[in-house]
Amino acid sequence: MLDLFTIFTQGGLVLWCFQGPGFLSGDPINGFIQDVLVEGRGATADSYTVQNYNIKYRIDANNNLVFAAVYNKSVESESGYIDNLLNVVKKDFVTRFQDELQQGTITGLDYTNVFQKALGKAQQDYAEETSRGMRTFEETERFAHTAKGSNLTRKAREQLRKERQQARGGSHGEDELSSGEGDDDDGSSGGDEDTTTGGDATKTGSGNGPAVSAEEQRRRRALALKNKGVRGRRSGGGKKPRSAAQQPSSSSSSSPANPPPRSRVSTRVEPTKHTQLSYCDPDDRPEAADAISADDIAEAKRQAARMAEGVQDVDFGFDADEELLGQEDGDDDGNAANASASTTTGSLFTLFRKITGTSEMTKENVQPILDQMQQHLMAKNVAADVAAKLCASVGEKLVGRTKGTFTTIKSVVKQALEESLTQILSPKRQIDILRDVRAAQQEGRPFSMVFCGVNGVGKSTNLSKIAFWLLSNNMRVMIAACDTFRSGAVEQLRTHCRKLRTMLDDTDDAHPRVVVYDRGYGRNDAEVAADAIRIAKSEKYDVVLIDTAGRMQDNAPLMRSLTQLIRTNKPDLVLFVGEALVGNEAVDQLTKFNRALQDYSEERNPRVIDGILLTKFDTVDDKVGSSISMTYITGQPIVFVGTGQHYFDLRKLNVKSVVSALLKPVQK
Ligand SMILES: Nc1nc2c(ncn2[C@@H]2O[C@H](COP(=O)(O)OP(=O)(O)O)[C@@H](O)[C@H]2O)c(=O)[nH]1
Ligand SMILES: [Mg+2]
Structure with missing residues (x-):
């Protein structure tokens, strides 16, 4: 097939x-x-x-x-x-x-x-x-290219073939x-x-x-x-919409010279099997879908209620405060041998055990520990220069202080890290999406967000999670299918849309709370986005989530087209989606996305990335380093992190939890 x-x-x-x-x-x-x-x-x-x-x-x-x-x-x-x-x-x-x-x-x-x-x-x-x-092999063209076959004339080969057919009793024609x-x-x-x-x-x-x-x-x-x-x-072309699609009245606004685009807003609610996000589930085709289980719906509703109160912080499963208070040990005598034995696997605090005592801390006795600290941070994916900066700031806080108990030192280290990270992770611009959506509502227009990044990082999946969060906050959401390149991308969004509607009991087909706007494949993505925003405005959707095709940061034509999409549609938020698990590769991607958006824009103040969505946090244990590096290098905030394959696996990253993750022992 x-x-x-x-x-x-x-x-x-x-x-x-x-x-x-x-x-x-x-x-x-x-x-x-x-x-x-x-x-x-x-x-x-x-x-x-x-x-x-x-x-x-x-x-x-x-x-x-x-x-x-x-x-x-x-x-x-x-x-x-x-x-x-x-x-x-x-x-x-x-x-x-x-x-x-x-x-x-x-x-x-x-x-x-x-x-x-x-x-x-x-x-x-x-x-x-x-x-x-x-x-038979002799009947094929490939035989003609063999030593034996090429020695026969075409006529002889034909003759051979006919003879064999006759011997078989077949009536095979010419070719x-x-x-x-x-x-x-x-x-x-x-x-x-x-x-x-x-x-x-x-x-x-x-x-x-x-x-x-x-x-x-x-x-x-x-x-x-x-x-x-x-x-x-x-x-792609000339097709009929597969689903019971609703054709928005204002969907085709092309100039008379151009034929109106075949646009679709799919709203069909179909029962789906489970709340898992994976699009790869072969059972997830409408034909095979069972009714969504009552348990799944109940869980989705519970989570939606939680999300209405706010997106939770990431939990790295390590409480630095607890560690701070609980791990006082007897090794306060400055025994460096003991300390170094535990440095690679212990929490960051254990590094500092050797400098406890009563005399003053000097640059000399702190420096070796800071060097080890830098290794520890780099083992957690923190870029080398960011790690060096964090260590320097911890060093500044320690030098000149009188050595105290291990607990005192631990609290100084934690505080120093928190302060430095607050500086680093504090964005140039505060992003409060719900507040901004409401402001856009006041202006009678939808708030629009573009999701961009390389292939397979989780743009579409996390876009759907954000849709879930917005729906939980009573927003109406239009998803613009602007990945008009990757086959299956549009269907993936439609599947998410169906699931979201089913989970949130959205059965009002006349006014669905979430829809996908698509124009199939091969279309100009900037135009699809523009149409979606225009239709969302007339149909009173609060937010337009614009999915885009994955592209490599070095691919000039594709980066140019992303710049074009952003320049023509002026979205309220441009989110870069990166994978936590690729570590500093994500930093490189983000840097180059920013640079390309600047280079290819013809505007005086080119629009660049506004914020970062870091996905697959659940797969990287506590290696939070790339998030710190990304924000440090670009000054752009981590707006959300994706922590799994459910619609509600969306979290925020706060300084306290990042510090906890950094202090946590390095997992081997
Ligand atoms: N474990 C995990 N998987 C994720 C997460 N976000 C996305 N994925 C998976 O990553 C794969 C690619 O996601 P997709 O949204 O299609 O990527 P896109 O090409 O950037 O749109 C899918 O199998 C998703 O289920 C996440 O936060 N955690
Ligand atoms: Mg996608």
């Missing part, structure tokens, strides 16, 4: 896309782009395997296009038609849209009907082919891949190999059932393949 067929430019723009009836789990296309197209590795003979998927592809170098078909590895035996399909579609697409490709007006192409016909034909041809039995193209050596040879397995598999299958005629077997196989593959659920 074909899970996905997508046509995109090598610059990363999806031109057209077809999705089969199943949901893709994970992100095979992004893996393919990164490994094969960006890094040029991992592919053999126009095919590539990632996660559970095989991807076959063709590249049209003249137009910089990539044609990729994705199917599950487990159905390899049924996929023999894909090479042929790729060849046919590549040739047809480039010919059909020659003008648009040359003029660069290549978005919103209507290709679904043509594709479905090509798919049906390729599958039927293949079904007929397998029912006739396998080709089995009739819709293939002349230069499809790879394609047909790929088909050959698949045909071999396919033929076997099919034969075994039919051999188990009651005897049926060859003609009947052929008919059944063709029908089965057709039914499996042709039921396209969505595609």
Whole structure:
């Protein structure tokens, strides 16, 4: 079964896309782009395997296009038609849209009907082919390239093929891949190999059932393949909305010269299975969804009530205050050997055990401990220069003081850290989203937030968590699906939307509290965002959450387009989404995002990132360092942290809890 067929430019723009009836789990296309197209590795003979998927592809170098078909590895035996399909579609697409490709007006192409016909034909041809039995190797184009085959003339090869067919009693015509193209050596040879397995598999299958005629077997196989593959659920151009979509009256405001965009606001409530966020759940397709459990709904409501009171602080599972009071030990004699033995695994306090006593603390006796402290902080992902600054400030507080008990020293260290971190983590700008949303309400417009960052960091997931939080605070939320590039991105948001509505008992379809606004794939994201904001205003939504495509910080064209989206839509908040677990790589991403937004903006005061959303905190134990470094380097606050895969796994980071995390023993 074909899970996905997508046509995109090598610059990363999806031109057209077809999705089969199943949901893709994970992100095979992004893996393919990164490994094969960006890094040029991992592919053999126009095919590539990632996660559970095989991807076959063709590249049209003249137009910089990539044609990729994705199917599950487990159905390899049924996929023999894909090479042929790729060849046919590549040739047809480039010919059909020659003008648009040359003029660069290549978005919103209507290709679904043509594709479905090509798919049906390729599958039927293949079904007929397998029912006739396998080709021998000598019948294939690949044989022509072998030493033996190349010694035969084309005529001789044809003759050989015909003889073999006659010997088999078949009535095989001229060319089995009739819709293939002349230069499809790879394609047909790929088909050959698949045909071999396919033929076997099919034969075994039919051999188990009651005897049926060859003609009947052929008919059944063709029908089965057709039914499996042709039921396209969505595609980029010329498609009908899949869900009972509501078309907002003001959705199509394009100039008369341009055809109105096919916009959608999907509001359908469907029962969903659980409150987990993972989009990768194969059961999470509407067709397979069970009723959401009463327990899940009750938990979601409990959490919503909590969130209405405010977002909780992160809990690192370590209470520095408790440690401060509780860990007085007898080792107050300045025994450095004991102290150093526990420095790597003990809490940060234990480092300072050796400087207890009655005399005054000097730079000399404090410095070795500060050096160890720096190592401890760096082990928690704090960037080296930030760690050095924190240590220097702790040093300043200690030098000149009279040594006291271990408890006294601990409290001095903790206070020094708290003060320095308060300085570092205090943002240039205070962000209070609820307050700002209310201010926007007063102005009769929605508050808008852009989520940007690299691929897979959790933009869409955490956007949904913020939607949950806003809904818990009685806001109405529109989600703008501006990731018009990654296949499945729009459906992912629709799934979240359905779940949110189900969990929060939002059944008023006339005035849903949360909707997704999308215009499919391949569209200009800035325009989609602009439309969403305009419609949200007229439909009285309080907040527009703008999801964007993931992009690498060094990708100039994509950074330019993000700058364009921000410049034209002037969102109230631009949130950078980064993963806590990549440590200082996230700092690099953020720095480069900021720089790119500055460089590509044509404005005097370019708009940069306003705040940071740090995700996957639950996966990094207590390595809070990257959050400190990010804020230290950019001056931008950590607005939220994502701490798991539920809608309510959203937290705030406060100085006290960061200090606790830094003091906590380093986990090995
Ligand atoms: N453990 C954990 N996983 C997360 C968190 N946020 C997102 N994820 C997962 O990260 C993966 C990628 O998320 P997604 O929102 O699709 O990333 P995007 O490409 O940036 O939009 C998904 O499997 C999410 O469930 C988090 O805070 N904790
Ligand atoms: Mg996303």
